[in-house]
Amino acid sequence: MKNFHYHRRKWTNRIFVFLCGGACLVSVLVLGLLLGYVVYKGISAIDWAFFTQPPTPVGEPGGGMANAIIGTLILISIASVIGIPIGIATGLYLAEYGRGRFADSIRYLTDVLNGLPSIVMGLFAYALIVIPMGGFSGWSGGVALSLLMIPVIVRTTEEVVKLVPNSIREGALALGIPHWKVILRIVVSTAKGGIVTAVMLAVARIMGETAPLLFTAFGNQFWQTNPSEPMAAMTLQIFTYAISPYDDWHAKAWAGALVLVMMSLLFNITARFFTMRGLKKM
Amino acid sequence: MRVALIHPLIKRTGEGDRNRLDSITLTQIPQEKSERAVPSLKQKSRFNAERLFKGILLLFSLLILLIVLAIFFELIRSSSLSLKTFGFSFVTGRVWDPVKEIYGALPFIYGTVVSSLIAMAISIPVSLGVALFLTEWAPLWMRTIVSFLVELLAAIPSVIYGLWGIFVMIPFLRTNVAPFLQETFGFLPLFDGPFYGVSLLSAGLILSIMVLPTITAVSREVFLAVPQELREAVLALGGTRWESIRLAVLKMSRSGIIGAVVLGLGRALGETMAVTMVIGNRPEIVASLFSPGYSLASVIANEFSEATTPLYLSALAECGLILLAVTFVVNGLARLLVRKKSA
Numbered sequence: 321m322k323n324f325h326y327h328r329r330k331w332t333n334r335i336f337v338f339l340c341g342g343a344c345l346v347s348v349l350v351l352g353l354l355l356g357y358v359v360y361k362g363i364s365a366i367d368w369a370f371f372t373q374p375p376t377p378v379g380e381p382g383g384g385m386a387n388a389i390i391g392t393l394i395l396i397s398i399a400s401v402i403g404i405p406i407g408i409a410t411g412l413y414l415a416e417y418g419r420g421r422f423a424d425s426i427r428y429l430t431d432v433l434n435g436l437p438s439i440v441m442g443l444f445a446y447a448l449i450v451i452p453m454g455g456f457s458g459w460s461g462g463v464a465l466s467l468l469m470i471p472v473i474v475r476t477t478e479e480v481v482k483l484v485p486n487s488i489r490e491g492a493l494a495l496g497i498p499h500w501k502v503i504l505r506i507v508v509s510t511a512k513g514g515i516v517t518a519v520m521l522a523v524a525r526i527m528g529e530t531a532p533l534l535f536t537a538f539g540n541q542f543w544q545t546n547p548s549e550p551m552a553a554m555t556l557q558i559f560t561y562a563i564s565p566y567d568d569w570h571a572k573a574w575a576g577a578l579v580l581v582m583m584s585l586l587f588n589i590t591a592r593f594f595t596m597r598g599l600k601k602m
Numbered sequence: 603m604r605v606a607l608i609h610p611l612i613k614r615t616g617e618g619d620r621n622r623l624d625s626i627t628l629t630q631i632p633q634e635k636s637e638r639a640v641p642s643l644k645q646k647s648r649f650n651a652e653r654l655f656k657g658i659l660l661l662f663s664l665l666i667l668l669i670v671l672a673i674f675f676e677l678i679r680s681s682s683l684s685l686k687t688f689g690f691s692f693v694t695g696r697v698w699d700p701v702k703e704i705y706g707a708l709p710f711i712y713g714t715v716v717s718s719l720i721a722m723a724i725s726i727p728v729s730l731g732v733a734l735f736l737t738e739w740a741p742l743w744m745r746t747i748v749s750f751l752v753e754l755l756a757a758i759p760s761v762i763y764g765l766w767g768i769f770v771m772i773p774f775l776r777t778n779v780a781p782f783l784q785e786t787f788g789f790l791p792l793f794d795g796p797f798y799g800v801s802l803l804s805a806g807l808i809l810s811i812m813v814l815p816t817i818t819a820v821s822r823e824v825f826l827a828v829p830q831e832l833r834e835a836v837l838a839l840g841g842t843r844w845e846s847i848r849l850a851v852l853k854m855s856r857s858g859i860i861g862a863v864v865l866g867l868g869r870a871l872g873e874t875m876a877v878t879m880v881i882g883n884r885p886e887i888v889a890s891l892f893s894p895g896y897s898l899a900s901v902i903a904n905e906f907s908e909a910t911t912p913l914y915l916s917a918l919a920e921c922g923l924i925l926l927a928v929t930f931v932v933n934g935l936a937r938l939l940v941r942k943k944s945a
Contacts, residue, residue, distance in 0.1 A: 333842035337739060343731030344740075347818075348751050350811055354758060357770050409662035417656060426663045428937065429670045435865075435933035436926065437872025439899050440673065443906070443922040447676040456907075467669060474666070500655035528759025531874035531899070535907040555761045555875075562765045563879060570769065577762045588757040592750070 355581065362578025365571035370579075375541055375557070378566055385576050387543050391458070391552035392527065395537060398462025398547060399526055403469030404519055410470070411477025411518070416503050418478070427478075434471035441467045442532035450536060458547030461537025468529060469522040476521060480514025480595075481507060517594045524587035528580060530555035554580055677926055680919035683912055692920060698885040698901075700909070705917035707924065709885040713802060713895035714925075717877060718870040720806025720891065721813055726863055728810075729817035737825040738847055749822065756815035764879030767808045772799040772880065775807070780892065791889040800882035803891040808876045813866035820865055820940060824858030825851055861939030868932040872925060874899040898925045 369384045376383030410430070414423055445464035450456055484507050492502040508515070530553075533539070539556035540549070554576050561573035678685075684692060688705060695706015732752060736745045780797035787793045797803075832850035841849065852859070882894020883904055898921045909915045 329842055329845065333844040336844045336847075337735075340731040340735035340739065343728045344735050344748055346728060347732055347755070347814060348748060350814075351751055351755050353770070354755075354763075354766055354811075357766060358762065361769075406662050406665055409659050410666055413656075413659035413663045417659065423663075426666055428934075429666050431937050432930060432933055433666065433670055435868050435872075435929055435936075436673070437874065437899055437929055439872070439874045439902055440677070440922055440926050440929075443680065443902065443919060444673045444676050446906075447680045447919075448672070467673075470666065470669070498652055500652050503655070524757060528757075528761065530759070530761045531903055534903055538907065555759060558761050558765060559875065559879070562761070562768060573765055574769075577765055580759055581762055584757050584759060585754065588754065 358574065358577050358581050361571075361574035362581075365575035366578060370572075370575050374543055375572075378564075378569070381568070383572075385554060385557055385572065385579075387540065388552040388554045388557040388576070389579075390543075390545060391537070391540065392554045394458055394545065394547060394551065395461050395465055395533070395553055396523060396526060398459065399465035399469055400519070400523065401466075402463065403466035403522065404473060406466075407470045407473025407518070407522065408477050408515060411474045411515075412481060412503060412508070414474065414478045415481035416507070430471045430474045433467070434475070437531070438468055438529050439531040439534075441465075442534060442536055445532065445536045453548075456536060456538035456550040458537055458544075458549065458551035461533045461551060461553070462547065464532035464536045465526040465529060468526050468532065472522040472525055473518045476518030477511075477515055480511045480518065483514065484510045513594050517591045520587050520591040520594075524584050524591065527587070528555060528584050530559050674926070677919060677923045681916050681923045683916035684920040685916075687913060688917075692917070693924070696887060700905070700911075700914050703911065703913055705913070707898070707917075707921055709887050710896050710898045710901050710921060711924070712887045713805075713881060714871055714897040714899070716802050716891070716895065717805040717809055717881060717897060718867060720803065721809030721870045722863065722867060724807065724810035725813050725817055725866060729814050729862075729866075730821055730859065732814075732818045733822040733825055734847060734851070737822055738843065738851070749819070752818050753815050755811065756819075760812065760873060760875040761879075763808055763812055763876035767804060767876060767880040768800075771807065772804055775799070775804060784892075792891050794890040795888075795892055797892040798882060798894055800880055800894050801892050802881065802895040805877045805881040805895070805897070806891070808880055809870045809873060812873060812876060813869045816869050817862045817866040820862035821855070821859055824855040824862065824940070827858070828854045857939045861936045861941075864932055864936035864939065868929050868936060871932065872899060872929050874903050878903045898922075 367384075369382055370386075371384060371389065372386050373382065373384040374387040375385065410426065414427060417423070418427070441464045444467070445460045449460035449463055453460070488506060488510060489502055492506045493499065497506075533553050533556055537553055537556065538550040539560065540552040542552075544551055558573045558576040558580065561569040561576070564570070684705065688695065692705065692707055693711065694708055695704070696708045697704050697706050698709060699705075732748070736749055740748065776797060776799055783793045784797070828851050832854060833846040836846035836849050837843075877897050878900035881897055881900060883896050883900060884894040885896045885901070886893070888895070902918050902921055902925075906915070906918050909918055
């Protein structure tokens with residue numbers, strides 16, 4: 321009887337190892353299937369024209385996504401110009417002065433901002449910019465994206481700045497350097513790698529965003545580099561192509577997906593590599 | 603054997619100690635005290651520079667507060683027309699008819715909730731399994747690699763999940779999974795009727811992959827925070843590894859797990875593109891998971907830029923407002939649960 325009980329416990333243990341290990345296997349397998357299909361379908365559809373030409377009308381072969389690639393870059397630039405200063409400044413504030421209730425509520429709000437659905441940012445930018453400006457524009461798309469960047473930069477900056485050892489700060493203060501100069505010259509330059517990581521993670525996040533652009537940047541089938549006009553973006557283009565009924569466009573969607581995934585992975589992996597190395601150094 | 607079990611502990615407490623460094627507060631920099639008679643000119647200017655710098659940083663932080671308030675304000679303002687016209691019946695109305703200008707959001711709420719519930723039902727056991735395996739059984743190298751791979755899932759843009767859903771997952775479901783479900787569980791209303799491909803089930807499945815990294819990452823952190831002594835106590839009494847998990851790890855991290863799940867739920871409720879691409883976009887309330895549905899986020903995504911009348915726009919903005927309010931509450935709750943545990 322005792323023996324039976326013992327075996328049952330042992331087998332329960334084994335079953336759960338098996339189940340949990342299986343869950344791991346399944347998750348990695350799903351990632352493999354996702355990436356595998358994107359690469360497999362994308363490779364066959366990608367060519368030089370994809371990077372150099374704007375789209376052609378339906379049925380006409382050739383053409384690419386060059387306008388959308390440029391559009392995405394412009395949108396990311398607008399978002400970065402707005403989002404990076406706010407993000408880094410707030411992150412610094414929270415790390416260096418962030419004690420007490422006010423700082424905690426800012427942290428809370430940052431988390432809230434981080435969790436809001438991205439489409440809400442689109443609605444916000446629409447009400448704030450598209451309506452007063454009287455039309456869809458690259459500016460509004462950039463603003464919507466910047467709101468998604470800010471929380472990522474704030475939290476990551478705060479974390480890396482807090483990792484800077486206090487001995488460095490104290491050493492500088494002991495030399496009579498004022499606190500603000502210590503932050504600006506010494507703390508920031510020590511945490512530089514981490515702050516770059518924060519920015520990269522934020523850019524990686526907004527690169528793949530579609531929802532906030534649907535009714536702000538709106539998308540555009542033609543060359544357009546003026547941010548006051550509706551602007552193309554890779555994600556919008558992929559979306560349009562994916563839900564269209566044309567095989568030719570589906571192939572283009574896969575090609576776009578391949579480029580987007582590769583860029584996003586590149587940014588994420590580089591950022592992670594930087595963090596790991598940075599942490600080891602400290 | 604025991605030694606091998608204790609070994610990871612050493613590394614783990616090491617990690618904890620490093621994090622604890624954060625909490626050591628920096629000694630306050632003695633600022634020029636007011637009781638000092640007359641500060642010299644140099645001291646005075648430094649004091650001002652100090653205040654100026656802090657003030658600038660503070661101003662940027664206030665901007666965050668301003669942004670969150672502005673988002674709420676703008677969304678309430680945009681949806682005021684619909685709020686006034688329909689009142690509470692907006693959330694109970696089952697008819698969404700832009701032609702007759704009747705707007706009821708219940709089908710969208712239904713679709714959002716059902717697809718998120720499917721996602722949770724699949725994702726919770728899988729991600730907890732992954733997190734447990736990584737923290738309790740896997741060697742360190744495996745933990746590093748697999749958690750990295752799982753987090754990569756979060757790096758894939760949602761429009762690509764949608765694309766993959768349309769062209770890879772749905773055909774697979776149609777040929778392999780749906781017929782099986784229909785044959786085995788066809789008597790349930792859940793799996794009734796023909797499988798269209800685009801459906802609540804497809805949306806739920808895609809979502810379950812998308813929230814997996816969130817739940818896994820958070821619950822992994824929570825499990826790692828459980829003191830090793832508790833596990834060892836169970837092992838020392840002759841318990842198996844699983845018993846140490848059940849009695850020590852899971853019991854200790856209950857609120858953290860709930861937090862992780864709620865956080866994942868927040869992600870699922872607000873996810874837009876992937877759901878829009880596979881849910882079918884039909885504003886109906888049907889019990890069968892095989893039939894197309896619609897969600898709050900996807901109705902905004904699909905119809906907002908085509909909405910012509912002020913009431914239509916306003917009704918869509920109100921869908922956004924509902925989404926905003928729900929995710930606000932859900933995320934606040936999750937933060938509370940996760941923080942309390944790890945503190």
